[in-house]
Amino acid sequence: MSKMNKPDAPAAALLYSADAPTDAQRQRFEAFLARTYPDRALTLTWRQDGRLAGGFRLEVGPDVYDWSVEGRLAQLRHAIDELDAREDVLPLMRQAIEDWQPSTRPEEIGTVLTVGDEIATIAGLEDAVYGEVLIFSNGIRGMVQDLRPHELCCVLFGDSSGIEAGDPVRRTGKVAGVPVGEGFLGRVVDALGSPIDGAGPIQADAYYPVERPAPGIIDRQPVNRPMETGLLAIDALFPIGRGQRELIIGDRQTGKTAVALDTILNQKGKNVVCIYVAIGQKASSVALLAENLRRRGAMDYCIIVSATASDSASLQYIAPYAGTSIGEYFMHQGRDVLIVYDDLSKHAIAYRALSLLLERSPGREAYPGDVFYLHSRLLE
Template sequence: MSELLKAKLRYAGIAPSEEQLSKIKGILLEKFDVPDIDMELVQDTSIGGGFIVSCKNFEYDWSDAGRARQLRAELNNLSRKTGDRETGKIISMLSSKVENFDLAIGDREVGTVTWVGDGIANIDGIEHAFYGEIIEFEGGTKGMAQDIREDHIGCILFGNDTGIRQGTRAVRTYKEAGIPVGEAFIGRVIDALGTPIDGLGDIKESGYRPVEQPAPGIIERQSVNEPMETGILSIDTMFPIGRGQRELIIGDRQTGKTSIALDTIINQKGKNVICIYVAIGQKASTVAKIIQTLKKTGAMDYSIVVSSTASDMAPLQYIAPYSGTAMAEYFMHQGKDCLIVYDDLSKHAVAYRAISLLLERSPGREAYPGDVFYLHSRLLERSSKLSSELGGGSITALPIIETQAGDVSSYIPTNVISITDGQIFLESDLFFEGMRPAVNVGLSVSRVGSAAQTKAMKKAAGSIRVDLAQYREMAVFTQFSSDLDETTKNQLAHGNVLMELLKQPLEHPLAMHEQVIILVAVGAGRLDMIPVKKVRDYKERLLAYFETEQGDICEELSKSGDLSDQLKKKILEAVDAFNDSENKILKEELESGNH
């Protein structure tokens, strides 16, 4: 014979009538499919009125406290959706909500906290939670089911754990972890849960998206064929990035990784691209500086900053990139193009390692858990270019990884290199030599390549990589030689000019037509006679000359995106005319100096 099922009914003032008790018993008998229930009645004034029934690990809440909590949640939700509309409308909507309020009497699975610390809580008694479900604790703190075991669930907390202790009740919400999304988030700074942290008031969301979402399938994608121009000459010519691509930026600390990402964001001005910058484990002062740069350059008008600083708990740092991606997916499914920067995934992996060790998962190589590859692959696979049937929107990802002493063969760098479609490798030695951006041409690669370049860029870039490789080789062999033949001297002079041209100051991205003009001029050897120290000034004067005197060439390049032989000839003629005028000015300066 099966053991009699026990239930506990807590009431505030007056005990329920026999009729009410039989109704409650009927609900429980149907739910648990048992012949009879032993009901224990307990008076509890803290619930304010009504009653709460607990049976096994489920709870039915008919109390005043429960009603108030549910009504408060609905009113909060309503006021968030209405935003700053007319006061009269809001009042009428709220009053109708109160009048027509209907208590949802669903059963809720309830457990108790057995251990809490470092942003992790172990909960006993919840048997049916799913991975990624939001769990609510007494006091309002929320968490997410992260580790589901036979005897307990491990939950990561999205708030302060000071109000949570052993024995605290935790309730299932049956909702997947997600964040609010919408157009109103553009130009704002939010935390990992979508709450604004820039002091500019609440944000009216247009929807709610789960932070974890399956990546688009093969049929839902199309090949990457549109350029995502960074405005950085060395990258756009040799390692072009396409809309929907994932290009890793990798290098030691302080080699200019974030600068490349920021320049790319700044270069999207007027190109109808929404940029999302996700700061993971950065210092708050660093994030403030980045926001200042984006505001100064006008890039904040089309950007969203998702910030989870070093002072945030590990669970918030862990969820931040997924939240940023959920935000980007909202725009992608509207047919828009998005650029998302994860700065940086090394700190993300460290936050995940901390969580995993606290959840008592087995550590593997470098103490990272075994699923750390999946951590980044399921994140980066969500970046893609959708098919035309789905609107053709895209997410381009620029994950950043920090190496230790240039070691790209360690665990996390090799993982992310194998997930992405290429990497831009920044080298400390080049950086200290003054080569900025410090891109290592030998180790950097784009696996999408020229498919994501405009025709003009493809034709103009031509043999730049080969020229640079030959120059590097030649420079090593000839550094101790004194008597060089004319061909070698010319090759070295060309290489020196090329290297100098690839240096680019911060926050000065170049437009596509400017890059093509420079490449055509240097490719034809028109800059080889210029002393290396004067190359940068010459470049700026040449581009200014084209903007003012040769606007039709710039316009034709921008509109057609192609470089015909006729247009190339026009560019070279204009460069020659500019060189002649430069030589004339130089001659006059020398003559006046002699007099």
Template sequence: MSETLKAKLRYASTPPSSEQIEKIKKILEKKFDDAVIEVETIEDPSIGGGFVVSCKNFEYDWSDAGRAKQLRAELNNLSKKTEEHDTGRIISMLGNKVVDFKLQVEDREVGTVTWVGDGIANVDGIEHAFYGEIIEFEDGTRGMAQDIRSDHIGCILFGNDAGIRQGTRAVRTYKEAGIPVGEAFVGRVVDALGSPVDGLGEIKETEYRPVEQPAPGIVERQSVNEPMETGILSIDTMFPIGRGQRELIIGDRQTGKTSIALDAIINQKGKNVICIYVAIGQKASTVAKIVQTLKKTGAMDYTIVVSSTASDMAPLQYIAPYSGTAMAEFFLHDGKDVLIVYDDLSKHAVAYRALSLLLERSPGREAYPGDVFYLHSRLLERSCKLSSELGGGSITALPIIETLGGDVSAYIPTNVISITDGQIFLESDLFFEGMRPAVNVGLSVSRVGSAAQTKAMKKSAGSIRVDLAQYREMAVFTQFSSDLDETTKNQLRHGSVLMELLKQPLEHPLKMHEQVIILVAANAGRLDLVPVKRVRDYKEKLLNYFNTEQGEICEELEKSGELSDQLKKRILDSVDAFNDVENKQLKEEIEIAHGNN
């Protein structure tokens, strides 16, 4: 026996004829597998003209109000894509749109809001929505289907929920959540939905990309083989990062994590790399300060800042890193190299936890939902080095995680450590001792970067990591001892000089040849007799000497990327010549000082 369904037909003023009702019945019977349709007619002046048919949770809109809404959406899209000053062209194109406009009468699945609050809306009546689908509410607010259950769907809202009430209508759009992307976004500050927030006007997009995208498969990738130099001596020598790698920056708050990421962005100047900085849950003043730093150093010319501040709702903080990655993938598939910084994923996980608890999902360890690992794995797996056949583009990810009391064994830190290709661990004790950047040599590691390191860097780095580890161990045992043998004294002196060399001020990344020169000189013991207090001053003078008077050596290092024995000897001879001049000047300064006394 066929099912009997009731349909409501709303009309503006003139009731439909019996012939029209029969036609509507046939359309609905076909839609609902030959069910028996009973049509109830209701007068509704608000629709303007025409009529609207609702049956179960589907709606067919032949009304003037529906036609006007579709036309308005078409005109909005058109005006965004057209230059503002080209008024004549706009009027012509708008005219064409109005003349050629055809109402698309499609069955739309419609539901009603049963609960709303804190950026979440539960919708009843929509049975066929897919995960990540955009749902549109009566007041124009849009949300994304995040939680799909047998009796309702949970939507996260990308706008203010003030206009949404219990009983508000929600309509499926059959579209996946996506954001505008394109070259025009470079140099701009945008929110999590790709809208500009820097007051510099609209951005003309090239295309739209879904925020959630499957990561490239194994066959589509190639191994990491190019360096992504940060300009930070301690990282480029011991924990090098390659293009397509995911290197975690981890440490307590206020230990310089963001500073490392910013220096890495600043160091990409002139290297044909697009940088994307995603701020998640940061203060608006902090983001403004970062933008100012990037502008001051000229890095904003090749950087996009995606900002979802602490004042934004949890859904926007949740979607921000995926939006940033969608922008990065536009350049990736264009064969370009991208560096993306997620600052920070701890706040991202907290935003996701808030959403999940509001969606009434079961809390697990530390109250995080069970799929919080998948949250970050599907994000970070999108960073890769594509194969040459696909253009050879890359996305290098620098996710940032904040620890509490240096505890790397907490839930979120262990999750992200297991997803990434290595971590740079910043230690509070080192930071407070004045070691900036405060990189812990023992706990930091890069699992693939050395494969992408230049030969010159690999050769010059030598045993620096082992020397530093031995120095720190020896310094602990000998701090209370006064009687030390000469070998131990030499090792301690060498280690203290190395520690001082690795100190680096903010916004002063070093070029590759500068790092190689410092390492060659340090490993050969040419700096061991320099007093620790004068090491930083000595380093600056030495690099200035090479850049101004030994340009050939610098040029050869940059061009070849190799360090032959002959070139190494030339570097050491130049260092010795510099030391002779420096020692002579020092003796003269001492004699003058004694003479004055």
């Protein structure tokens, strides 16, 4: 992962607190700065902030040491969020609270320069990496997709109307990912793994990043077991093995989705987990598909990941990777997984829109040059 080039080191360290520090406190701050930033000649400057009663905030360029009451509570909240989603979470939470100590690690905070069309330009996050998730002041999350010398571009996973220039942005230190687990069977979720079927929250067993290295050659098993589609013409003339990739291509309204649906229905009782990823489809079409699967008893072994046409291009872009991450969880449990991407043409269109907004060089039909790598990486 690449990092942005760092600008010149700041010459001042800003200390915010409700009351002026004593001489002894100032000496401890200066000793901390000399120890933490030995290659910088920093001058400690105090500024009064009545909102920081009972604490302080130290800013050294993009590094922020938030020792206010709110900052320490945020650290505790983050420590609790790091706990595994298991049944014994209450003892783990109690232990985490007992062992928790406020840290002096800096929190890097950036500033929104521009925002629009689901893209935000941010300055100040010098150590952000490609694919990292950022959190904006209104709770909206975004993913870093473009690194520049002194700024970065981030695609938003929500409505950008509540984000303005000058708003603070915080790093999470995590790449984009989705929750996974057995509880997702029979559910309809969005591209971020959140349930959208009105059936309540989902108990996750783990958290998988959407970008994972493909298994190596040694880790792959040979294709030696058939996967029946239930369609005699296909099974007799074009047998498909478990582990293969198959492209269903045809004109509009020729039954491509029907072939995939029949294949999913034919996996009943065969210990195969089926994941249907709907990209850029109408919400009514996804609801009809879910109802058909439920009526025929197929939702017990199916998961639907939906990024409808009304969702942002960033969610449509990440949807197939989210479906693959969920499938990899079941693969690691020793189960066979059938994933249907419907369809990758709309996925390429969403990626084209993001690439043009990120000012990447267009190619034929305005698609970026790496669109073929985009899909080959997904299918591997």
